[in-house]
Structure formats: structure tokens, C-alpha cells
Amino acid sequence: MFIEEIKLIHYRNYENEKIKTHEGINIIMGENAQGKTNLIEAMFFLSRGYSHRASSVAELAQWDHDDFFMNAIVVSQGVKHTLTAKCHLGKRQFLLDGKARKREKINGIFNTILFEPDDLKIVKEGPEKRRRFINQEISGFKPEYHYLLRDYEKILNQRNMLLKNIRYEPSLATTLEVWDEQLVQVGTRLMNHRIRYLHRLNREANVLHKILSQGKENLSLYYQNNIIDSLEDIKEIKRIFKEKLESSREEEISRGSTIYGPHVDDIVIQINGKDARRYGSQGQQRSAAISLKLSQIEIYFDNTGEYPVVLLDDIFSELDENRRKSIIKLLNKTQAFITCTEDLFSTDEIQENKHMIEIHQGQAREITPTK
Ligand SMILES: Nc1ncnc2c1ncn2[C@@H]1O[C@H](COP(=O)(O)OP(=O)(O)OP(=O)(O)O)[C@@H](O)[C@H]1O
Ligand SMILES: [Mg+2]
Secondary structure (H helix, E strand, O other): OEEEEEEEEEEOOEEEEEEEOOOOEEEEEOOOOOOHHHHHHHHHHHHHOOOOOOOOHHHHEOOOOOEEEEEEEEEEOOEEEEEEEEEEOOEEEEEEOOEEEOHHHHHHHOOEEEEOHHHHHOOOOOHHHHHHHHHHHHHHHOHHHHHHHHHHHHHHHHHHHHHHHHOOOHHHHHHHHHHHHHHHHHHHHHHHHHHHHHHHHHHHHHHHHHHHOOOOOOEEEEEEOOOOOOHHHHHHHHHHHHHHHHHOHHHHHHHOOOOOOHHHOEEEEEEOOEEHHHHOOHHHHHHHHHHHHHHHHHHHHHHHOOOOEEEEOOOHHHOOHHHHHHHHHHOOOOOEEEEEOOOOOOOHHHOOOEEEEEEEOOEEEEEOOOO
């Protein structure tokens, strides 16, 4: 799939701008604070229905405006579609070929993978970063996962509140069973999605990491979960989950929070058999993060039969030339948007296939490369 043009009206620092894009690699150049990330965010928003950096949709409307409008022409499975996002006072609406559609429908036509500098920390930082990563990636091609996650969080919050209240009102303990049942049902479905996804991610990330490390390093991933000890337990997952909740009743009540469940999951990432978070060098951790992130390209393809559009915001200035070159090679099947403040692309690999767009104060201008 690829996007042919995008029109932005009263969105962030774009007043009314139509931007033509190219099927291969699009370099979005410009000085700081001109609107490069805003453009990336617009494409992410159109594909996913939410912004990766705004806490509310209303933030996306240009200052002094209550509405914003986006329109894009996207080619998906060889068919041209018009995608529209309209937003009035923070209320969003999506249209596919002029007809109002649910967000998930759009997702199937237009998918994006976003990679930004913060993602380089997936390996290095705490488990929350890695959970966020798997959640974002699975919901990218499985919209139902996003809802499942939301349900789980609601159940978890309610259950935690109840656990806290039981301390003061012990008779409430009788209602805990209902919440246990829901936590187990929804939590098990979440874990099953994660297990399947990580199985596939493990294979793909290993292939990419081999390329990035010139064949020297082996990357492997392990699902760390406090319910099952080994994959053989998968069939029994519901029963074990329930038992763990029952046997930790007292402790949970005294802590006032839920101890067992996918909300504390983690992925252990190893390079050549050693924990990359603890022992990996900065460079190894970054390469592993790139491998994990770019694995999405093939995983999306497996799931949807189409390659997603890749958005790389500010990533290139953070990487050395070897890694840049390897990444460019990996993007040969997809449309990509790469933001940067200077032309880092004199390398031969992308001379032929690149399209440069310069952004200045919310206005775009195509640049014809000089040979
Ligand atoms: N709702 C809004 N209305 C108008 N302008 C906005 C709005 N939100 C953000 N901006 C402005 O948009 C400008 C460009 O932001 P953006 O993050 O896209 O910059 P950038 O080109 O990615 O810069 P950098 O290279 O520093 O990352 C900022 O100066 C910001 O003040
Ligand atoms: Mg930016």
C-alpha cells in the first residue's frame, strides 16, 4: 500500500496544504519546528485513529480552530481509496471513499509503522516500554487487540479498587470472584495474542539482527510472564491463572493490587545468549531495537497481505552510516517517510528511488534532486 497525496486543513501548523508523495522513499527535510513530525503524526493518525504523541485529539486542531480535516489518497491492494479524518471539538470521524466508517475499517486499508528515537530504548529501559511496544504493534494489524487491552485495563482497575476496599469492608470479598473470572477470561486472550506474536517476532527479529550485525550476533526473545513457566502450560493457562489468583488472595488484599496477570509481562531479549538489557553495549541495544521495530514490516505483510507504510521520525540522525544503509535496504518493498534536518542521503542506494520534500513553516515544497 502507499499514499499518493495528503491534504491537511487547520491541522497543527498546517493551514491548508496538499502534499504529493512518492511510492518509494520520501525524505521530509526541514529545520526544527517546521512541521515534519506533524506530518508524520497526521499519517499515523489517519491509519490508526489516534495520535502517538497528543494526549487529546483536540490538540491536533490548529490553534484558534475547533476543527481539523485530513484527506489522503491511498492505493491498497491495487485499488485507489480516499481516506478522510474529520474532527470537530475533539470528536473524530473517519470516512472511507466518502462513507463514514469505523476506525478498524480504515486500518485494513492504510497501515503505518512508526519508528521514533524513543523506540531505540525498547531494549534498554524497563518492562513498561516493551509492553507498550508489543501492544502498539499487535493492535496495528489486529484492531480487536486494542479493545481487548482496554477491557483488561478496565477490569484490572476495578479489581484493584475492590482489593483496596476489602481492607476496610471485608464483606466485599465475596464479589472478588466475579472479577477474577473476567480477569482470567480477558487476560488469557491477551496472553494468547502475545504468545503468537512473539513467536513470529522472534524469528523475524533474529533475521534482521543478523543483517545488522554482519552475521555476528544471534538475537532471541523470551516471553516472560508470571503465570506460565513454559510454553507447555499454554493449554492450562486459564486454570493456572485462576489458581494463582486464589492462592495470592491475602497478599493481594494487603497490597491492594493484582499481582498476577499480563499487566506485568515482559520480553527477555538476548544477544548471543546474554541478557541484552543488562549486558548489551549501547550499539547492540540499538541494533536489537531496530530489528524488533522493523520486523513489523514482514509481520504486517503476513497478516494482511500488504506492506505497511513506514514512518521514520528523526531516527536517521541517531544512527551511523552502516546502520542507515542497512535500514534503507530493508525498506526496498515499502513506501517510507524519513524525516531529517539535513540531507543524510547522498549514499548511492537511494539516489534513484528518493523523493525529497522540504517543509518550512507548515508548507511543503518538492525538491528535485540535482545529479
Ligand atoms: N495545534 C497546533 N497549532 C499550531 N501549531 C502547532 C500546533 N501544535 C504544534 N504546533 C507547532 O508546530 C511546529 C512544528 O512542530 P513539529 O514537531 O512538526 O516540528 P519538526 O519539524 O518535527 O521539528 P524537529 O526537527 O525539532 O523535530 C512547532 O513549532 C509547534 O509550535
Ligand atoms: Mg520532529
